[in-house]
Amino acid sequence: MTELRVRDLTAGYRRRTALTGVSAQVPAGGWLAVIGPNGSGKSTLLKAVAGLLPHRGDVLVGGRPLHRAGRRERARLLAYSPQTPQLPPGLTVTDYVLLGRTPHLGLLGREGRGDLAVVEHVVERLDLAGLARRPLAELSGGERQRAVLGRALAQRSGVLLLDEPTTGLDLGHAQALLDLVDELRRELGTTVVTTLHDLTISAQYADRLLLLADGRTAAHGPPADVLTPAVLTEHYDARVVVLTAPDGTPVIAPVRGG
Numbered sequence: 001m002t003e004l005r006v007r008d009l010t011a012g013y014r015r016r017t018a019l020t021g022v023s024a025q026v027p028a029g030g031w032l033a034v035i036g037p038n039g040s041g042k043s044t045l046l047k048a049v050a051g052l053l054p055h056r057g058d059v060l061v062g063g064r065p066l067h068r069a070g071r072r073e074r075a076r077l078l079a080y081s082p083q084t085p086q087l088p089p090g091l092t093v094t095d096y097v098l099l100g101r102t103p104h105l106g107l108l109g110r111e112g113r114g115d116l117a118v119v120e121h122v123v124e125r126l127d128l129a130g131l132a133r134r135p136l137a138e139l140s141g142g143e144r145q146r147a148v149l150g151r152a153l154a155q156r157s158g159v160l161l162l163d164e165p166t167t168g169l170d171l172g173h174a175q176a177l178l179d180l181v182d183e184l185r186r187e188l189g190t191t192v193v194t195t196l197h198d199l200t201i202s203a204q205y206a207d208r209l210l211l212l213a214d215g216r217t218a219a220h221g222p223p224a225d226v227l228t229p230a231v232l233t234e235h236y237d238a239r240v241v242v243l244t245a246p247d248g249t250p251v252i253a254p255v256r257g258g
């Protein structure tokens with residue numbers, strides 16, 4: 001069970017600061033969705049939390065500064081699935097997902113039955129079983145995306161950072177993925193941070209939303225508090241109505257202009 005705390009995080013690229021003073025606390029087993037318009041700093045936040053970008057401020061996993069953990073321990077504490085990953089094209093789906101188990105392998109580096117069972121479960125649940133022996137280069141965009149997420153989920157880390165996990169997935173596969181993430185959260189206490197463009201889906205799965213605008217926190221709280229027409233008009237320059245689903249979560253419906 002791993003709490004994630006981000007304190008006053010400032011990060012950016014060579015000539016520009018893309019994130020300024022962002023703080024968030026996600027309890028063990030919590031789900032934070034980072035939302036915001038294009039270029040607002042969502043991916044930058046995830047990369048900084050994952051330790052892939054120089055930053056100021058603190059990232060604490062289970063109360064421990066992440067930068068103090070060694071490579072292998074860090075991979076057990078935190079998994080990160082990027083928006084545009086670099087993939088070894090020759091690897092099969094199974095071998096690629098198995099890479100997620102690397103931080104758990106023993107001294108000989110051989111995977112055991114438990115590792116293979118985790119991989120099989122993930123492959124099955126992400127509807128990749130029929131593609132398990134296919135090289136990554138021969139997959140469609142959505143299939144490849146599912147393999148990338150499969151590797152992160154197979155890592156079974158305490159914290160899971162997923163950057164736009166549903167991009168390119170059809171509705172059924174997107175739901176299967178998010179349901180599997182939700183299962184890990186409930187059964188293993190995995191702490192989840194996703195960036196998501198689909199606000200309705202964010203509200204359905206996450207218990208808190210963090211809205212970024214120009215690299216700063218514009219709103220933070222339960223979905224119904226953040227997803228108001230006033231907030232969405234101000235930060236997305238969008239015309240929307242906010243409906244309510246039968247389970248009480250907000251549904252964001254776009255309204256056509258002119």
Ligand SMILES: Nc1ncnc2c1ncn2[C@@H]1O[C@H](COP(=O)(O)OP(=O)(O)OP(=O)(O)O)[C@@H](O)[C@H]1O
Binds near residue numbers: 038
């Ligand atoms: N490698 C980079 N070098 C320089 N600037 C970058 C780089 N990557 C992103 N940026 C800039 O940093 C800012 C935040 O980008 P970021 O990718 O975090 O946005 P985002 O909210 O994830 O956007 P999107 O919704 O379009 O994916 C943007 O102004 C972007 O142009």
